[in-house]
Amino acid sequence: MVRFGCDGKGAQMSEAGAPASSDEFDCFDLALLTRAERYKILTGAVIPxxxxxxTSLGPDGLVNAAPFSQFVILAVDPGLLGFSVGPRLAGSHPKDTLANVRAAREFVINMVPEGWEDVVQRASDEHPADVSEVDLLGFRTTPSTRIKTPRLSGSKIQFECVLDQIVNFGDAPNHLVVGKVVAMHVKSGLAQDCKIDPKAYSPIARIGGRNYVRLGDLVKA
Incomplete structure (x- = not known):
């Protein structure tokens, strides 16, 4: 099948949008991929x-917990963190975290320690709004100091955030939730002179699919 490929010229392309042959690289025109294919190739490439x-509070006071691996520092003046909430696999109503944050205008970002790979994956499953993942998966919580939403006790670093803004991107759409950090909690002994010991911290990260990675060798440049 002839389609316009990455070089802007007619090229032999596969149904998945990849060239039929290439000497050094396979070039993908994302516009020719399905949404599922775009998701797989992007999240497999931008790793870890x-x-x-x-954690967020529902209108009935239930504590929701959900993982998001499109997550970034947006600014340090002030401290702003952002995570992207994609659409549900089925249905038009927003995910519980997005609905809760819109209503309560606060949330906690809990960093994920080693050993939580399975429960984080299970928390990513879609549950009814009246089900608390915290209760379902047996997490212990600790009260926050500046907001009402509790923190997850086993997390080594937690950020209490108030909502700064929600920005829509894409056609689906995705929602970039931006929070201003009003309090940051770091497990005792992890930070010296505001420098965090990465080995002692040792959070896990997400790679493609249901795969996670732990902190490996450190390389200084």
Missing amino acids: RPIAFV
Whole structure:
């Protein structure tokens, strides 16, 4: 099948949008891929990704917990963190975290320690709004100091955030939730002179599919 490929010229392309042959690289025109294919190839390429395990409060006071691996520092003046909430696999209503944050205008980002790979994956499953993942998966919580949403006790670093803004991107759409950090909690002994010991911290990160990675060798440049 002839389609316009990455070089802007007619090229033999596979149904998945990849060239039929290439000497050194396979070139993918993302516009020719399905949404599922775009998701797989992008999340398989941009790795490793830190995980924001977000706790939020529902209107009935239930504590929701959900992981988001499109997560980034947006600014340090002030401290702003952002995570992207994609659409549900089925249905038009927003994910619980997005609905909760819109209503309560606060949330906690809990960083994910080693050993939580399975429960984080299970928390990513879609549950009814009246089900608390915290209760379902047996997490212990600790009260926050500046907001009402609790923190996850086993997390080594937690960020209490108030909502700064929500920005829509894409056709689906995705929602970039931006939070201003009003308090940051770091497990005792991890930080010296505001420098965090990465080996002692040792959070897990997300790679493609249901795969996670632990901190490996450190390389200084």
